[in-house]
Amino acid sequence: MTTAAARTLAGTDERQDLRNVAIVAHVDHGKTTLVDAMLTQTREAGAHGALEERVMDSGELEKEKGITILAKNTTVFYSGPAATKHAGMDNVTINVIDTPGHADFGGEVERGLSMVDGVVLLVDASEGPLPQTRFVLRKALNAQLPVILVVNKTDRPDARIDGVVSDTMDLLLGLASDVAEENPELNLDSVLDVPVVFASGREGRASKNQPEDGGMPDSDDLEPLFDTILEHVPAPKYDSGEVLQAHVTNLDASPFLGRLALLRIFNGTLKKNQQVAWARKDGTMKTVKITELLATKGLERVSADSAGPGEIVAVAGISDIMIGETLTDLENPKPLPTITVDDPAISMT
Ligand code: GDP
Secondary structure (H helix, E strand, C coil), X not given: CCHHHHHHHCCCEECCCEEEEEEEXXXXXXXXXXXXXXXXXXXXXXXXXXXXXXXXXXXXXXXXXXXXXXXXXXXXXXCCHXXXXXXXXXXXXXXXXXXXXXXXXXXXXXXXXXXXXEEEEEEECCCCCCCHHHHHHHHHHHCCCCEEEEEECCCCCCCCHHHHHHHHHHHHHHHHHHHHHHCCCCCCCCCXXXXXXXXXXXXXXXXXXXXXXXXXXCECCCHHHHHHHHHHCCCCEECCCCCCEEEXXXXXXXXXXXXXXXXXXXXXXXXXXXXXXXXXXXXXXXXXXXXXXXXXXXXXXXXXXXXXXXXXXXXXXXXXXXXXXXXXXXXXXXXXXXXXXXXXXXXXX
16 A cells, blocks of 8 residues: 555545654664654643653664664654644644665565655765665655655765755656656656755754755754645545545554554544454455554654544554554445555556
8 A cells, every 4th residue: 555545545635733754864864863853842842741852763673783674653743833834733743754764674665655645855964865765765756755855964064065965856856767767657746846954953953045064054943844844745635434444554562562553544533442344465354453552652652542544553452463454444344455665557446
């Protein structure tokens, strides 16, 4: 199930209070630091209380390897001026999906991208785009996801911001022409309207104006980044008349709850203790009970009573559930088709 495919399925209703975005970066380009700064800057402003400070890729194995392996989600409760300006809301929940910028984690990348409606491409202001990000970007273009370029670490003395912006744009254009050649039915025009934000994640600063090489972005917070995300990443679309359709995009384990399935809800509402139909890959259907429903606050999973369309949640209680399967309505089950990001041409009908 791709996001692009889901958009075809989706109705015209919109969750303006929500944005789902993947962050893609080569290792060391500053993803963890930037996401931490996003959390820190929204923590006080948000009405959701203090969050424990932890880095995004704190898993031991990941620490050892120095790379982010699991597409995890972090939830930022944003309540700055861009919320009213672009969403007409006081608060917007931004789910940030940590996507490995590495072809070695192919399936992981696709599943990360299947949860989101846009991509933040984070590139070091000195190193520029590295070959490993090509794979992820190609997938993002295939899924017709809008891309925001964040040129990070503008403060580096060896920054070469002009060169990095043009290298990245060249890379995107090259990939887009490959993707368009293979899939002539895709319209990549809107996807290639790429806004650029300049940042120093370490200083928690951003700007839309290009700083000097080695200089600081002109805003003393990340507001320009939040503004660009809210403006450029579409609110999740859904059909308010449709039954529950939630797609399993990843699995996790909890010592207390057992297997957790990470889901993006495309339509309908999922409630704790609800009985739902579990549509399996082999075509069979089983009735299951959602024994626990978990939402994300910052980096923590917290128990929730219900979740609606566009939301990303974890559920417990289904021990054999697999990636790619659907939870749907018991009375009127409508499983989502299983399509891979590689096959955008497959029609949804
Ligand atoms: P990740 O691997 O992409 O998650 O990168 P990290 O956030 O762990 O950062 C990698 C390194 O870059 C660390 O040593 C950070 O201190 C450094 N770093 C992160 N952000 C900035 C920045 O804005 N400017 C500079 N100069 N260094 C940064």
